[in-house]
C-alpha cells in the first residue's frame with residue numbers, strides 16, 4: 001500500500017525539518033559546556049565554568065583581567081532576571097484577570113459595539129512590536145511618567161491582555177451555553193454559575209493563556225527595550241546589551257538555562273492541557 | 279382542581295437576521311394540571327422549545343401571562359422558578375462527578391453534604407444508576423447520561439419538569455425502554471411533565487394529553503385517542519400517524535348513515551350526524567379502518583409491504599386515481615396487480631367539515 005520511496009522522502013523531510021528547528025539550540029547547549037574562552041567553535045574540553053561563573057560561584061570568566069567588572073555583571077544579570085520574573089508575574093496576573101473577564105463579557109453578554117471591542121482587542125497583537133514600543137514610550141514621556149518597572153508592567157499588559165483574551169475566547173466558544181442554563185435552571189445565581197460551572201470549564205484555557213502571557217513577557221525584547229528605564233532591565237534587554245559587547249560563553253550558558261526553563265514551562269502547559277475536563 | 283400551570287395568550291416574536299418578524303409563540307393558552315404528562319408535538323420550528331424556554335425563564339414573553347401554582351412567573355429569573363429542565367444535549371457538567379452533577383441543585387441551595395449524599399444515592403437509584411456516582415459524565419454511555427440528566431432535574435422535587443426532546447439522541451430500542459421508564463417515573467414522582475417531541479409515536483404512547491402546535495399556535499389539545507381518532511383539521515390528521523384523507527361529496531342521507539362519493543366515484547359510508555346532500559367534506563380513515571375481504575370497494579393493489587404479521591398495502595380504487603393505504607392481515611394473494619375489495623365501518627370514519 002505504502003509507497004516506500006515516498007515514505008522515505010517524507011521521513012527524511014521530517015528529520016531535516018526538526019534538525020533545522022533544533023540544531024541552533026543544540027549548538028548553543030554544546031558551546032555552553034566548551035571550556036575554550038576565546039573561540040567557542042573550537043572544542044577544548046567539557047566544563048561547568050560558565051554556569052558557575054554566571055552564578056558568581058567561580059572565578060573563571062572570559063576576561064580574567066577584568067574580573068571585578070564581571071562579578072558586577074553577574075549581579076546585574078541576576079537583578080535583570082529578578083526584574084523579568086517580577087514583571088512577568090505581575091503582567092501575567094493582571095492580563096489573565098482582565099483578558100478572561102473580557103472574553104466572558106464579550107461571549108456571554110449582548111451590548112452595544114460588541115463587534116467593535118472584539119476587533120479592537122486583536123489590534124495590539126497584530127501591531128508590530130516596534131510601533132507599540134515607540135508608541136508606549138512617547139505616551140509615557142507625554143504624561144510625564146518616569147520609565148521604571150511600572151512602565152514595563154503597564155506596557156506588557158497592553159498586549160498580553162489580548163493574547164489571554166484570544167485563548168480564553170476560543171475556549172468559551174467551545175462550551176455549550178446550555179451548561180450555564182442548566183446551572184441557572186437548577187437554582188444557581190449568575191455568580192454561582194460563574195464560579196462553579198463557567199470558570200472550571202475555562203480553566204485549561206485560562207492556564208494556557210496565563211502561561212503564554214508569562215513566556216511572552218519573559219521573552220519580550222523590542223517593546224521592553226523602549227520602555228525600560230536605566231534602573232530596571234529585564235533579562236532579554238540585558239542579554240542584548242551583553243551581545244553588543246561580543247558573544248561570550250556565558251551567554252551560551254544563560255541561553256541554555258532559559259531553554260531548560262522554557263522546556264519545563266512547555267511541559268507543564270502540555271500536561272495541563274492533557275488533563276481533559278470532559 | 280385548578281391548574282398547576284396556566285398560560286394565557288403567550289406571545290413571542292423574534293426579529294430574524296433577515297429583517298423579518300417571526301411569531302414563535304402566537305397566542306398560546308394552555309393549562310397543565312398537577313401530575314399530568316403533557317406532550318408538545320409539532321413540526322420543526324413551530325415554537326415548542328420557545329414555549330418551554332418561556333416556562334423555564336430563559337425566554338421572555340412579549341405579552342401574555344404564566345402562572346405556576348397560582349403565582350405569576352413574569353420577571354422571575356430562571357434560578358428562582360420551581361421548574362427544572364432536562365436538556366436535549368443533557369448539558370451535564372463535565373468537570374464534576376455524576377454524584378455532584380445530580381446533587382447540584384441541592385449544593386447551590388446550601389443543603390448539608392451528608393443529607394445531599396443520601397438524596398443523590400436515592401435519585402441515582404430511581405433512574406437505575408446506583409453505584410455510578412463516582413464516574414465523570416464522559417465515562418458514561420448516551421443512555422446513562424440521559425439518566426443522569428433526569429436524576430439531576432428531579433432531585434429538587436420540582437412541581438413541573440420540562441423535557442426538550444430528551445430521547446432524540448438515543449437509538450430506537452433504548453428510546454422505547456426510556457419512554458416506558460419515563461412514564462413510570464412520572465407516575466411515581468407525582469410531578470407534572472411537559473415533554474417536547476416531534477415523534478408522533480412517542481407522543482401517542484406516553485402522554486395524558488397531546489398539544490399539537492403549528493407555526494406558534496396550538497392546533498389541538500386532547501388525549502392521544504382524541505387526537506388520533508378525531509383530528510380537528512387536515513394538519514393534525516396528517517401529522518399524527520398515517521392517514522387517508524378523502525375529499526367527498528354527500529350523495530344522500532340514509533338513517534344513521536350518509537352515502538358519499540369521491541371525485542373519482544368511489545363510494546364511502548359515513549356517520550349521518552348533521553350531513554346534508556351536496557355538502558363537501560373530507561373523510562378521515564386510518565389504514566387499519568379498512569378491511570380487505572370478499573365484498574366492498576374493488577381496488578387494485580399497487581404495492582404491498584410486508585410488516586411481519588401484517589401487510590401494508592397501497593391500493594387504487596380507480597386506475598390513475600389517488601392511492602389509499604391499508605393495513606391488513608398477511609393473507610395469500612394480496613400482491614401487486616391483484617384485485618381486492620375494501621370495506622369499512624361507517625362509525626369509524628371521522629369527518630372534517632372542510633373539503
Ligand SMILES: Nc1ncnc2c1ncn2[C@@H]1O[C@H](COP(=O)(O)OP(=O)(O)OP(=O)(O)O)[C@@H](O)[C@H]1O
Pocket residue numbers: 292293294295300301302320321322323324325326327328329476
Ligand atoms: N433567538 C432566536 N432568534 C430568532 N429566531 C428564533 C430564535 N429562537 C427561535 N427562533 C425561531 O422561532 C421559531 C421557533 O423555534 P423553536 O426553537 O421554538 O422551534 P421548535 O418547535 O423547538 O423546533 P425543533 O423541533 O426544530 O426543535 C423558529 O422558526 C426559530 O427559527
Ligand SMILES: [Mg+2]
Pocket residue numbers: 326327328442
Ligand atoms: Mg426545539
